[in-house]
Amino acid sequence: VLNVTSKYGTRQISTHFISSDHDILGERGYKVDRILGEGSYSRVKSALWKKPGSQDTVQVAVKIINRMTAPQDFLDKFWPRERDVMQIMDHKNVIRMYDIFSHGNKIYITLERAARGDLLDYVQLKGSLSNQEAHKYFTEMCNGVKYLHSKNIIHRDLKCENVLLTANNSIKIADFGFARIMADSDISRTFCGSAAYAAPEVLRGIPYEGATSDIWSLGVILFIMACASMPFRDTSLSKILNDQKSDLNFPDKQKLSKRYCHLVSSILKYDIKARYRLTDIMHHDWMTLTPCD
Template sequence: MIGKTIGQGTFGKVKLGHHILTGERVAVKILEKEKIKDTGDAERVSREFNILKMVKHPNIVQLYEIIETPKQFYLIMEFANGGELFDYIVAHGKVKESQACRIFTQTLTGLEYLHSIGVAHRDLKPENLLIDNENNIKIVDFGLSIKFKAGETLKTACGSPCYAAPEMIAGKRYNGCKSDVWSLGIVLFALVCGYLPFEDPNTGQLYKKILIGEFKCAKWVSTECRDLIKKILNTNPDERFSIDQIRAHPWCSIVSFRSLPPIDRKIDDKIIKIMGSLGLEEEEAKKQLENKRHNHITATYFLLAKKFLNRSGKIDRNGSNTAREVSPVSLNNKTIVAEKRIRHRKYSVTPSRGITAKAQIKPQEPSAPKPVNMPGRLSKNYLGNRLYIKTENKSKDLSQNTSRKSPLECENAHDFSFG
C-alpha cells in the first residue's frame, strides 16, 4: 500500500509505503518519466539506479526493488524512521561530541565502503544522512554519485555549494574521494557547532570564503575536535586528511566504535522457508537472490531478513506481527500484486539544498535571518537549491534548464520492469 507524500524530489515525490507480505514499512521514491527528458537528467537517474543496485552496507540505504510503469519509476527502499540528520541538528541546535563522534564515524564507515567499490557520493550533507530506529546513520541520495577508476580524477562540479570542496569550486579536476572527505568535514563542523563554517547569501562571496578556507569553530568545541576539523578542511587536497588518518585521530576514539554487522549475502534457508509459507516459490527465490536481482521476490527476502533477524544473525520469532497473504491492489489504474507494495514515514529525497549559519529556524516556521557576522543555528535557505555544474570554465545552472530533448533510456531496462 502507498500512503501519504512525505518528500518532494527533483523528478517526483517520496511516499510512505507498506509491504503487505512482510508488514514492513519502506520508502517509495517515485520518479515521473515526463520530468526526465534532458539527457543529463536521464544519465543521472540511470547512474543512481546502477549504484543503488550494487551497494550493500549497513550505513547506506538499501534498495529493495525497482518497478517501472509507462509513466513512472518506483524505487522501493529501506525505511529510516528517524528522519534527516539535518532536522535533528536543527531541533537540538548542536550535538554533543560523544554523539557526534558516533554519527561521524558511522558516516565515515559508509563513505569508506563507497570509495572501496569505486563510488564517489559528491553530495554528502546532513540532508542526505538519515537516522534509523536504532539511531544508526544511512547515507542516501546517489543522484550525483559517480563510478570512478583508481587514480581517475573528475571534472564535473556538482552538489550543494556550502559543502563543495575548494578544488571543485575552482574548476579544477578533482579526486572524488578527497572531495567527499571535505564534505564530511563540513558535516562534522555542523554537528558540533550547529552552523556551517562557510556561508554567505551571495554565492560568489561564499565561493571566495571556501577557497580561502578560513573558519572559526564555536567556543564549546574541544581542542581535539577542532584539530580534526582543521586537518579535514584543508584547502590543499594533497594535504587533506585521508579516511585512514581520520580514523586514527584521537577524537574518533572518544567513544568506543563498533561497526554494524555487515549485510549478510549468504542465503538464509529459514527465511526462504518463510517465503514458501507465504506462497512464494522457494527455488525461484534462491535463484533470484543468487542472480542479485531487485524485484518483488528479493525485496520480500530482505524485508523478512530485516524483520526477523536479530544482531546475532538468528531468526527472532518474537519481534513482529504475522505477515498477511498477498492480494491485488490498484496503482495508477493498473492492478499490481500487493507483494510489491510499500510504505514509509520520513524518507527525504530532495534537490540539493544549502544551509546558512546565520538564520534561526523553528521546526515548522523559520524566523528572519540574523546579520551575517553572527553565527546562529543551522537552517535551510535557498542558496543550495540550484545545482551548479561547471564545464570548461562556464557555470551552468541546471535549475533553469529548459532544453529537454530525449526520453530516459536505461541500459537493461527490462531489469526495472514488472508485469
C-alpha cells in the same frame, strides 16, 4: 477497460495506462501511506511492503520518477548511474534499495525507510550535538563512505539533508542522484552537489578526485553537528572561497574539545595536499579515543 465518449464517438481504452500509483503499488504488495516529499519530476511516498514469498512487512520509502517531466540529462546520464550504484550497495550505514520496476512513464524505486528524518532537521531542532553523539554519527558516516569508496562509488552530494536517521538512532547515507563509479585514477570535471559543502577545487572548476571531494563534505557535516552552524558563508561563491582559505572560526570554541577542532581543521584544509584522507580521519585521536563531554 474504460469507455470514453467524445464528439468522434465512443471508444475503449485500457485503464492500465491511467492506474494510480496507489493501485499500481497495491498490486505489488504495497500499502501506501502518505507523501514524504515531492519535486518537479518525482515524489516519495511512505508505504508498508510485504516482500514476495514472505508474510513479514517492512516500512519503506517509494521514490516515483515521472519520465515525462524529468530532464533528458537526468534520464540519459544521472538516473542510469544512480540505478547502477544502488543495485550493488549493501552496508548498514547506506540506504538500501529493495525493489525497482517501471510502469508506463514512471519508475518506482523501493528504498529502506529512515523514520527519524534527516540530520539537518535534527540539528535544527536540537542545536549543537554533544561530543558523544557527534562522534557516534560521524563514525557511522565514515564507515559508510569507506564502504562506498571501496566499491569505487563516489557520492558527490554529501550533506546533512542526505544523511538520514533510523528509528534505532543509526546513520544512513542516502540520495545517490549525483553518484558515479570512479576508479582511483579517474578525475571528475563536473560540479555536483551543494556549494556550501563543496571542496575548493570543485568550486573553482578544477578537475578533482571524487573521493577527496566526499571527504571535504564530511568535514563540513562534522562542523555543523557540533556547532549548529555552517563553517563558511554561503551567500556567494567568492565569500565561500575566501572563508575556505582562512582559519576556521569555531563558535563557543571553549566548549569544543581540542581533538575535535584539530580533526575538523585537518579535513577542511584549503591545500588539498595537506588535507586529511579517510584513513587519517579514522586514525585520529578524536575518532579512536572514547569521547566525553
